[in-house]
Amino acid sequence: MPGESLVGNRLHICVAEDCNNNCIFCMEEDRDARRDRMAGQTDDDVRRMIASVDSSVKEIMFTSGEPTLHPSLPKYIQWSSEAGFETVGLITNGRRLSYRPYARLLLENGLNHILISIHGPDARTHDALTRTKGAFIQAMAGLANLTVLKREFPALKIHTSYVVTARNYNKVIEFVEVMRHFSIDQHVFNVMMPDGRGQTLFDQLMPRYSDVAAQFAKMADMLPPRDLERIFVLDIPYCTTTMLPDRVRGYVERYFHYEPEGTVRIAELTEQANRGDRELLIEERALTGEEREYSKVAKTARDDSIRIKRPECYTCGYEQQCHGVFRSYIDKFGWDEFQPVQKELK
Secondary structure, eight states: OOEEOOGGGEEEEEOOSOOSOOOTTOSOOOHHHHHHHHHTOOHHHHHHHHHTSOTTOOEEEEESSOGGGSTTHHHHHHHHHHHTOSEEEEEEOSSGGGSHHHHHHHHHTTOOEEEEEOOSSSHHHHHHHHTOTTHHHHHHHHHHHHHHHTTTOTTOEEEEEEEEOTTTGGGHHHHHHHGGGSOOSEEEEEEOOSSTHHHHTHHHHOOOHHHHHHHHHHHHHHSOHHHHTTEEEESSOGGGOTTSOTTTTOEEOOOEEEEETTSSOHHHHHHHHHTSSSOOOEEEEEEEOSSOEEEEEEHHHHHHHTEEOOGGGGGSTTTTTOOOEEHHHHHHHOSTTOOOOOSOOO
16 A cells, blocks of 8 residues: 655745746746745744744755755754754755755755755756756766765765656656666656646646556566665556556655745635545644744645545545545546546555
């Protein structure tokens, strides 16, 4: 049975106003709105976010925009390490990590988990999807630096994040082969979510789930067990991936983050929170910053508001783990790919 992480065990902190890539599938389509949202967030606000959680929260991840562009990131990492988090992580495009002294600084300050976004096995694919010439070369240089530094910092976990689209789903096998040169602990493949730019360019970018599943089934047959243990496929309905080993089918990501009060569409999410069959999706005025209030928002808040189920879904063995299918996907492709799994699940 695919796993499911707990929302309370991971805190994401958004830190950056900008990004030096321009990904065609980015869920943050309105960059001006992101800048406005992040502009008022102070170092002390971040310190309060770090201090706001109890000992049940084991992991903290810095994200949003490109966090390595924020000058205070090394300080944030140090605060998190001193606060006792078991995992202090970073979600990044990896480009600034091509400068080894900077990468070393982050590790020295306590960073022990890095997830680098790479969306293809070559510059042509990756640079096209990120719309940034040279992004692939710098990301690969970052991975090379981390591979070297891992000898000095053996606790470091290096993961890759590959957004699966119609333009790169058939290159995942080649990607894994290219990554053999680096010390990668895990390859995470996130099927594109039709949100933000992904929704705007849905017709050009959204792959069929059945095509994605077939490609990963092919890869699973080819890879030796040791390599297969490092592969995780996320954001794809479980009923479409029954041909894959459970471990490869990954887990449901759970985390929470803080959003400035007034930027979250409360009314849109209230119905989901009131259903009672999910964890609390949003808590208003959960944290007081220097000059603003913040709401505490679970990842599933936005996800659940744009996904749907049909009556047959409630007979599926995966119903409790599944949040449904994106409404826009069903509008385009229909329900034919999605059949309830009737077998007993273990």
